[in-house]
Amino acid sequence: MHSLDRKTLRERALVALRSAILSGHYRPGDHLGEVEIASRLSISRGTVREALRHLQQEGLVTPGMRGMLRVRSLSREQVHELFRVRGALEGLAVAEIVQSPRHANAVAELTAALEKLEAGNDDLPERIEADLSFHALLCELSGNSVLLDTWRHLEGPIRVVVMSAAVENRSTLMSAAHHRPIVEAIERGDAEGATAVLKEHMSAAVELLTSTN
Template sequence: MAAETLSNLDRSTLRERALHALRTAILAGQYQPGAHLGEVDLANRLGISRGTVREALRHLQQEGLLVPAARGMLQVHRLSPTEVRELYQVRAALESLAVVGVIASAGRPAAVTELRQALIRLDQTAGDFAAQVEADLGFHLLLCELSGNSMLVRTWRHLEGPIRVTVMSAGNEQRRLPMSAARHEPIVDAIERGDEAGALEVLHQHMALAGTQLATPVDQPDLPVSRPRPSTEQ
């Protein structure tokens, strides 16, 4: 019984490691939207069994990062222009709730201080795309966390994967402009004033512009593909 329990733990650990490696590769743009992921190839590259890879891929499909493709394979989800616009409409609704919560909170001054620090980090990442993506998402996640609504934060995090895939598949100018600190500062200014209507208006404009820009199809060369690191299966 003990040996069986340890075996199950080992399998679970390998599945989590494979899941983390594949999710990281997808969200970092190492596998572009539309790229096919095959069990045999991934199992060989990661040094684990096909069954373990299959479980990890199934989990990524549930997260919305992968979708069914031809010949029983899975591919990285390429959101349609309509899906991108809908994604940002949902973000606008969620983050509007966050704005309302922050403004109504007694801790609004401290929240504004944290948000301005996030703006500084966003400004400092200009020119480093990967860091800018992290700083941009960090700002919006912080906004949700400062609302004090744990369910809101959990729901926002569920959208993080599709958001990353959308940003990674957009053209350089399309994806950089919405992430600038200047585009976020008016949101913080309105929150500091306690101007709920103004903050919501700026936020909705920000999300509408980002959704429109990111939904515009572009032709861009494929990025070099970096493979997930191998794991040693016991």
Template sequence: MSADPMSLLRLEKTSLREQALSSLRRAITSGQIRPGTHLVETELSDAMQISRGTLREAMRQLQQEGLISAGARGRMTVRHLDAKEIRDIFSVRAALESLAVRELSDREDREDAVEVLRDAVREMERRETASIEDRIEADLNFHRRMCQLTGNETLVHSWTSLEGSIRMSIMFAGVDRGIRNMDARRHLDIVDAIATGDADRAAATVTAHMMAAADTLVA
């Protein structure tokens, strides 16, 4: 059977969009493109050697993720998070992750999930002298895995949609304050609470974790 040329073109276009999306997301969340920067389509499309249509598709996704916003005449600008926005992000995280730990605490096989999360904490410990990028990845991996272990795809999708904003909140706060939230012991407290099977205790531990993290970032 011969290949459908139009299907191949669609795949190529999707690949370019994903590459552009990944590149822009990384540049924004790492601070390479600073908050408040106006994103000029002609400059970006030329620099990335992609069409303006493909670039717009990637930028629409970044807007949905909360990394960029539309201003006057539709001009796209990298968002600058303020203290209220960071607290709002962490309040939503607390709600999502409280649901995750409640579901895990109620499971009869919760010890399997607990062991996976203990491994994630050990990985955080191994990276305590690594770069800030590696430490951020280890921290996010712990929280992402906690949601994934529930098997609740809607929960995972909702958490993932915040990931860009979470990275930006760390950039907003600076390395020193961001690292304070990556202490492995704080995360082990969550795992220990899940292990008890007490869903209320686990949810309260996660909520306290998130509120303390927000306080550190906006202090």
């Protein structure tokens, strides 16, 4: 029972810390002090340490000076690199979907994901989830498990970049209209066109997400 309680506390700490980072309570570069977090969440430092280690694996947290953990912060060049890799992965996903015998089913699933984006409300975390779910689905529908796993490793840093951007820029990126041309090109069976749209999508994302406004 003690082991179960410990696991439950660790999961609660993980959810609380992840939410604090993704809501902007902790900003990129902020130091994550074990003592302060343990006191705020009324849990042990060991439990906090385990949760932070997990967030480090997710790419949300990174070691700073003297090993102190901080919310990950990416330079403009790192954001460019991140989205170039992401664009290459999703471009490959699009090509594999177009060639797949499940092409029609994939289009139907992506259209349903678009509807979730369309129905998105003003709740920012929900809009971010709908947006990232669309792109994760794109990779999943490729049928390439290595591609999906690789994309998942980029998800933490992507979240940090999105949360660091100006609110109005994030809203533009997460609109259904911004994603619909990708699905339309896939539906036409136009892998080259869909890849071109994705490249534009990623370029626009970098410009908006790194804009200081």
